[in-house]
Amino acid sequence: MIDFLNEKELRSVFTKELYGNIDEMIEEEKLLMVNAILLLKKAGFCKELKCILLYSFGDSLLSKRMREMIIDENEKKKDEKDERLMIDLCECYLTLVNDFPLELLSICVPLLLKTASKKEENEEAQKEVEMALMALSSIHFFEYVKKELFLDEISEIIQFSQGHRNLTHLAYQSAWRFLRYRFVHDQELKDVVMDELHVVEEATKELKELTRSVNWKAGEGEGKEKKEEQIIIRWLNTLINCYDVCELSCEGNAELVACVVKLFRASNGHCYEISHGSINLLGAMISRKSACVSDIVGKGVFDVVLEKIQQSTLDCNITRSCMKFLWNLSERLRDEAGHKADEANFEMLKRKILEKLEEEGYEDITTSFREVSPFFDEGNETFLNDSEVNFFVNI
Incomplete structure (x- = not known):
């Protein structure tokens, strides 16, 4: 049943009250710890797979119980430790909690990496490794390890x-x-x-x-989200984060650009998160100068963005991402003028893009955006409200 719950339903089910009830049932021996672990590992797995934040577990008595169990088990002599129990407890705790005590990270990280280092390729071993790495991936960027x-x-x-x-x-x-x-x-x-x-x-x-x-022929919202789609979303988020902090050379990124364009076209109308993530990734690459302007044109990125923004129905997030992409592309064309070895070809490419932007009316819009550029500093484009976005769409 947990597999079929969406974000809203997961939040409504896995509440502080539920965790309190589970803790009470364990205390009164109405629920075996092994069965509680099975339920909680499943919940944590789905939470992480779907990139959902659940805040209730960290403040619960059940969280405190698990934290103490991990520490107590770790302090036992080597021949007295129940390593399987410790692994299960660490996986439950890491996937469900949002703030990790340093003491627990020093216990859980080496233990789960040891589990993840198994090289057997049978299904059972692969599941154990998958869960261990999933738990490790839930340790957020603000946690120091x-x-x-x-x-x-x-x-x-x-x-x-x-x-x-x-x-x-x-x-x-x-x-x-x-x-x-x-x-x-x-x-x-x-x-x-x-x-x-x-x-x-x-x-x-x-x-x-x-x-x-992925079977992209199914319409958006038909059937439950496939595991493969969730993994794609996780990859897109990871790559966006990479490009946000790394200025990589354009060389070697052309194939990724082409791959993301193909992914966008396949997912458009089928999976909103993937199509939106694709636009955001391409925007991050053009912003950080990790995609060549020639690839943006040659691999079809420019056409994809224009096609998307010209659709009759758009939500504000997609609109914002498309406009931010056009803004960054326009800035790139200005910044890179005079710095190209093949100046003639670059100027021809630049003129082709600017003419297309002007023909469609987007160069005027990016100029307007330049007048309100504080919105685009420090990621503040997220604060553009719906009326402002609708205004630019109507233009």
Whole structure:
């Protein structure tokens, strides 16, 4: 049943009251801990897969019980520890809580990385590895984890999978998500991820495979969301975060640009989150100069954005993303003038784009946006209200 719950339903079911009832049933021995763990791991898995925030668990008595159990079990002698119980408790706790005590991270991270390092390719082992990496990926970017607790292990897990493909798509994406979140506290990790582990190339391969595996013919909202679609959304979010903090050269990104354009066309009208995420990723790449202007035209990005914004029905988020993309493209064309080796070809390309923008009326709009540019500083475009967005759409 949990698989079929949407975000609103998950929030209404997994409340502080429910967690309190579960804790009381465990205390009164009406519910075995092993069964409570099964339920909570499932809830945490769905919460993380669907990228949903649930705030009730951290303040509950059940959270306190689990936290104390993890610490107590960890303090036992090695031959007295129940490692399977500790793994289950760590997975439940990490996937459901939003603030992680440093003491628990120092216990849970090495333990779950040890589980995730299993190289067996049977289904049971793959599920264990997937859940361990999913739990690790739930440790948000604002949480500091010492590099010595994870870097060698997570790098080895990713590199081994690159050669042997022993991880599921979700497990592999979760490994990358966990590592990406560590950028915030250690900028040197960017070099490891980009130069040694090749996140762009790997993400492109994964997105291509996942795009082929989804039945895009079903209309939007038909049936429950597929696991593959959720993994695509997680990849898009991870890549957006990467480009937000890394200025990467254009070389090597053309294939990703083409892949995302194809993904957008496939998902448009089928999955709102994927089509919206695709536009946001392309916008991040053009903003951070990680996509060549020639690729933006040659791979069809420019046409995709214009097609989308010209549809008769748009919500404000898609509109905002499209307008931000056109804004960033216009800025790129101005910033890069005079800095190209092949100046003649660049000027011709620039003129072609600007003429198209002017023909469609968007150059006037981006000029108008430039007059209210404070909205576009520090990510403040999210504060444009519906009436302002509708005004630009009507133009």
